[in-house]
Amino acid sequence: MVVRHLRRLLAGRRIEQARLLRPRLVPDLTPRQFALRLRGAGIDKVGRRGKHIVIELGNGWTWITHLRMSGRFQLLEAGLDPKAEGIRFTHATFRLDDERQLIFSDQRHFGLMMVVETARLGEVASLRELGPEPFDADFSCDYLESRCRESRQAIKLLLLDQSKVVGLGNIYAAEALFRAGIDPRLAAGGLTRRRLVRLHREIVEVLREAIEVGSTLNTDPQEVYGRYGNGAFEDNWRVYDREGEPCRKCGELVRRFTQGGRSTYFCEVCQR
Ligand SMILES: [Zn+2]
Structure with missing residues (x-):
């Protein structure tokens, strides 16, 4: 899971320098504004809301990334060149206080970032009205x-x-x-x-x-x-993508039907 790795790699670190290479990645800010809001900021909390990676910074701002189709973060050791490491389409880089660099690349250019005041996070429309994640304490x-x-x-x-x-x-x-x-x-x-x-x-x-x-x-x-x-x-997988194969529990053939436009797989005997 993206965020578990990111949390382990970033929590407690500080962003020394942020560079935005594709301005449209952050439509609401100039590259300079973006760099200023992240520069020197400690990383307090790394979380996720739906497809958004939500990183709370120590300076009162929260940095939000929507990976969309093909956005991804990768971490490189100090001094390595993203291109030489096979990373294409680098759209932003973040130098950390341990000298490693976090690279954001996005082959299809759909990814989006924003930096909003943490106090006003609740007003960000794209983050609202999402239920809790299965591992959240709220998902009781x-x-x-x-x-x-x-x-x-x-x-x-x-x-x-x-x-x-x-x-x-x-x-x-x-x-x-x-x-x-x-x-x-x-x-x-x-x-x-x-x-x-x-x-x-x-x-x-x-x-x-x-x-x-x-x-x-x-x-x-x-x-x-x-x-x-x-x-x-x-x-x-016990049923998913196993249409016509025997149920692992009872031997009945797994069935598939379409529900809300998506395939659903299930065993008629085991699921009542
Ligand atoms: Zn069964």
Whole structure:
């Protein structure tokens, strides 16, 4: 997961110098303003909201990055040239107080950054109205239950609704529902407390396992953009992308149907 790596690499560091090479990456600021807001700033907190990486700085500003399609951060040792290291499309560089450099590159130029006052973070429209992430303390079983009670969505669609929970994704929603034995088509509002407790546990568990698998497969420690959700966990999938293959639990063939425009995989016997 991007942010876990970033947090480990950046927390407690200070940005000595920021250089914006593609001005359109930060549409609201000039390269000079951008550099001034980040220069000398300590990195207090590295978090994520949806696809945004949210970095709280010690100087009252918060630096927000939206990776979009192909934006990525990589960390280089001091003195290494991004181009010589095979990094193309470098759009911004950040020299840290340990002399390493954080490089932001973006092949497709969709990435966006902004620097806003931390006190006014709540006013940033693109960050608002997102639910908690599965690992947030806010994503409790009570939280899940109350979102379900007020919803008329099918449970699978609710799990993909970013205003309810962020970043679960199609694969892990399907896997968590399988593990919890819940038919993805069931109305979220009708699920018993007992079933939701189980579902909540399986959501956290399946993500935890995926991250573990992903981090052991991540052979390049400087590759900050993780492989989370990108196939590293594939061998562990129990239903996802297994249409017509036998269920690992009961042997029934895994079925697929389309729900809200996305493929849903499930076992009719194990999921009721
Ligand atoms: Zn089954």
